[in-house]
Amino acid sequence: MRIKLLPSIASLLxxxxxxxxxxxxxxxxxxxxDATIRAFAIDTVGYGVTYKFTINQLGDPALIFNADSxxxxxxxxxxxxxxxxxxxASGIVTMKTKDGINDSLISFADSMDLRKPLTVxxxxxxxxxxxxxxxxxYRIEVRVHKHDPDSLRWQKQDTGIDNGIDGPLRSIVYKxxxxxxxxxxxGNLKLYTSSxxxxxxxxxxxxxxxxxxxxxxxxxxxxxxxxxxxATFEGNNQGYTSIDGLTWIPSALQNAVLFLAPIQEKATDGxxxxxxxxxxxxxxxxxxxxxxxxxxxxxxxxxxxxxxxDEWTFKTFPHAITSYTNFKRPNGTQGTILIxxxxxSTTINDTNGDPVSIALPWAYSQETDPQGVVTSxxxxxxxxxxxSYCPELKNPTIIYYNEKFYLFGSGFQAAYTSQSGRDWKxxxxxxxxxxxxxxxxxxxxxxxxxxxxxxxxxxxxxxRYLIFMFGKEHVSFVETLPDAPSTRLSLTHNYDHExxxxxxxxxxxxxxxxxxxxxx
Numbered sequence: 001m002r003i004k005l006l007p008s009i010a011s012l013l014x015x016x017x018x019x020x021x022x023x024x025x026x027x028x029x030x031x032x033x034d035a036t037i038r039a040f041a042i043d044t045v046g047y048g049v050t051y052k053f054t055i056n057q058l059g060d061p062a063l064i065f066n067a068d069s070x071x072x073x074x075x076x077x078x079x080x081x082x083x084x085x086x087x088x089a090s091g092i093v094t095m096k097t098k099d100g101i102n103d104s105l106i107s108f109a110d111s112m113d114l115r116k117p118l119t120v121x122x123x124x125x126x127x128x129x130x131x132x133x134x135x136x137x138y139r140i141e142v143r144v145h146k147h148d149p150d151s152l153r154w155q156k157q158d159t160g161i162d163n164g165i166d167g168p169l170r171s172i173v174y175k176x177x178x179x180x181x182x183x184x185x186x187g188n189l190k191l192y193t194s195s196x197x198x199x200x201x202x203x204x205x206x207x208x209x210x211x212x213x214x215x216x217x218x219x220x221x222x223x224x225x226x227x228x229x230x231a232t233f234e235g236n237n238q239g240y241t242s243i244d245g246l247t248w249i250p251s252a253l254q255n256a257v258l259f260l261a262p263i264q265e266k267a268t269d270g271x272x273x274x275x276x277x278x279x280x281x282x283x284x285x286x287x288x289x290x291x292x293x294x295x296x297x298x299x300x301x302x303x304x305x306x307x308x309x310d311e312w313t314f315k316t317f318p319h320a321i322t323s324y325t326n327f328k329r330p331n332g333t334q335g336t337i338l339i340x341x342x343x344x345s346t347t348i349n350d351t352n353g354d355p356v357s358i359a360l361p362w363a364y365s366q367e368t369d370p371q372g373v374v375t376s377x378x379x380x381x382x383x384x385x386x387x388s389y390c391p392e393l394k395n396p397t398i399i400y401y402n403e404k405f406y407l408f409g410s411g412f413q414a415a416y417t418s419q420s421g422r423d424w425k426x427x428x429x430x431x432x433x434x435x436x437x438x439x440x441x442x443x444x445x446x447x448x449x450x451x452x453x454x455x456x457x458x459x460x461x462x463x464r465y466l467i468f469m470f471g472k473e474h475v476s477f478v479e480t481l482p483d484a485p486s487t488r489l490s491l492t493h494n495y496d497h498e499x500x501x502x503x504x505x506x507x508x509x510x511x512x513x514x515x516x517x518x519x520x
Contacts, residue, residue: 032126033132034088035088035123035124035127035134035135035136036057036062036088036089036122036136037055037064037087037088038055038087038088040055040064040083040085040140041053041083041085042078042081042142043081043082043083045074045077046071046074051070052066052067053065053066054066055138061137061138062138062139063138063141064138064139064141065140065141066141066142066143069143069144069145070142070144071144071148072144072146072149074144075144078113078114078115078144079113079114080111080112080113081112081114082108082111086108089124089125090123090124090125092105092128093106093121093123094106094121094123095118095119096119106120114140114142117140118139118140119137119139119140120137120138121136121137121138122136122137122138149506149507149508150429150430150506150507150508151429151430151431152429152431152432152504153504153506154433154502154504155502155503156500156502157199157200157500157501159201159202159501160202160469160500160501161181161183161192161194161499161501162183162185162190162192162471163472164186164472165185165190165471165472166472167183167187167454168183168184168218168395168453168454169182169183169455169470170182170183170218170219171457171458172222172223172458173196173224174245175224175227176196177195178195179193179194179199179458180192180229181193181202182208182218182222183454183471184218184471188207188208188214189208189216189217189219189233190205190206190207191204191205191206191245192204193205193245196458199467199501207246209248210238210240210248210249211238211240211248211249211250217234217236218233218321219231219232219233220232220233220258220320221258221319221322222259223259223324224262225262228241228242228243228296229241229245229248230251230259230277231259234320237257237282238250238256238257239251239253239256239257239258239259252297253279253281253293253297254281254299255281255282255283256281256291257280257281257288257319258279258280259277259278259279259280260280260324260336260338260364261278261326261364262276262326263275263276263292263326263336264334275294276293277292277293277294278290278291278292278378279292280317280319285311286310286311287309287310287311288310289306289307289309290306290307290308290309290377290378291306307377307378312344315343315344316342316344316345316346318339318340318342319340319342319343321341321395322338322340323338323339323396323397324336324339324398325398325399325400325405327405335363336363337363337400337421338363338364338378338398339362339396339407340396341394341395341396345357345358345392346358346392348382348383348386348389350386351387356389356391357391358383358389358390358391359389359390359392359393359407359416359424360380360381361381361398361422362378362380363378363381364377364378365377381420381421383422383423383424384422384423385423388422389424390416390424393407393409393410393411394411395409395410396408396409397457399457399459399466401466401506402464402506404417404418405420405421406427407424410455411451412432412449412455413450413477415430415431417430432449433448433449434447434448434449434450435447435448435493435495437479437491442493443495444495445497448475448493448495448497450475450477450479451475451476451477451493452470453475454470454471454473455469455470457469464505465503466503466505467501467503468503468504469501470500470501470502471499472498472499474495474496475494475495475496475497476492476493476494477493478490478491478493479491
């Protein structure tokens with residue numbers, strides 16, 4: 001940046017104007033009254049990315065800023081960056097000197113430090129010549145994200161659910177704004193409820209019963225369809241329905257053994273509606289059928305129109321514990337992906353030729369025959385290569401969030417992401433809280449998720465918060481340290497935590513909501 005004293009330059013300009021006038025009385029010097037900046041741009045950032053700047057002429061001072069913030073870490077780029085475009089009528093720009101009193105001319109020919117806002121004054125040529133006072137102040141702000149948009153920001157709630165919870169949890173959003181959480185307490189299944197907008201205030205509803213008997217196993221599948229709940233319980237080959245979530249009666253859907261998902265379609269007004277309930281029924285000892293129901297009490301189509309699987313496929317199907325997510329495809333149609341625990345693991349050979357167990361999602365699709373009859377079809381989504389599979393997880397949870405699929409499970413060692421639900425990769429930014437372990441291997445109340453087994457998660461669609469719920473637990477997990485020169489070192493950590501509730505949201509969604517960007 002070249003800085004010259006304003007009074008000297010102004011004097012020179014006046015002398016020049018006077019001399020010109022003396023040499024030729026017919027040659028008039030015209031001065032502009034325009035003191036506005038018409039265009040502003042800086043050099044590219046990172047890998048040749050150009051960020052557009054907005055000029056708000058109405059402010060006092062006027063404001064020049066980039067609506068799309070630069071990425072985290074761009075401070076090291078804009079500490080010395082070129083202003084590639086700066087267009088004004090006069091081209092005369094000054095800023096205050098260090099004493100804050102005098103004005104000095106500035107040149108944008110050299111690199112500038114834009115890590116902090118810069119206030120400059122644009123002078124009209126009339127003002128610069130001393131024959132008017134027309135000038136305008138501008139504040140230049142180069143905005144940089146303080147947080148990685150693809151990372152999570154976590155908030156712990158003041159209270160948990162119940163410290164009596166000592167086993168697996170399962171949660172579902174019911175009737176729009178209610179969270180129903182099922183949890184094992186002393187060998188019995190209990191129900192807890194909360195408003196989705198106040199997940200730090202829980203009510204214990206009591207013992208869950210099915211068919212008049214106390215339920216002593218975890219929920220294996222649960223679906224909310226048209227304000228009615230449908231569920232199956234581990235070890236009980238029977239489907240149940242409920243209105244309040246506490247008392248369950250046998251389902252009218254004959255031989256239903258697993259409820260899969262509500263299938264959604266777009267209504268004429270653009271809203272999403274649940275149009276059918278997808279479930280799995282047992283036809284005979286060796287055959288299972290994918291079935292659908294429009295009213296929750298009767299089958300939608302005859303058996304001949306249903307896809308069937310044999311007993312072996314059923315054992316590899318995620319029927320022990322299921323998790324589903326509904327999503328919108330790029331073409332606007334709706335889809336559903338299901339994942340869970342299976343009785344028999346699905347294996348593939350990795351790049352070394354060794355067998356590995358994988359998480360195998362299933363996707364739902366619909367087909368219409370020439371007569372207009374719609375049939376449902378569930379298909380497995382095998383990974384496209386040995387480099388893109390997702391490892392098998394316990395208590396897997398799948399969500400469709402910010403136009404991506406995310407998958408994680410008990411232990412919280414890692415999260416995986418996918419654009420299609422088929423090919424998966426480790427997501428290092430979608431991270432869970434971790435404790436910086438020191439010499440002590442046992443600690444209490446640390447901010448650490450690794451090793452946790454008893455959890456559930458739901459999303460608040462209005463705020464885009466993910467709500468994680470945990471039971472009280474003593475946790476032990478193994479941390480593998482980075483490779484040493486000749487050995488690989490592992491340490492076992494132990495810690496205790498109370499029942500907890502955490503809220504989290506991707507930083508990108510914080511930005512979008514703050515800027516009024518509509519949810520998809």
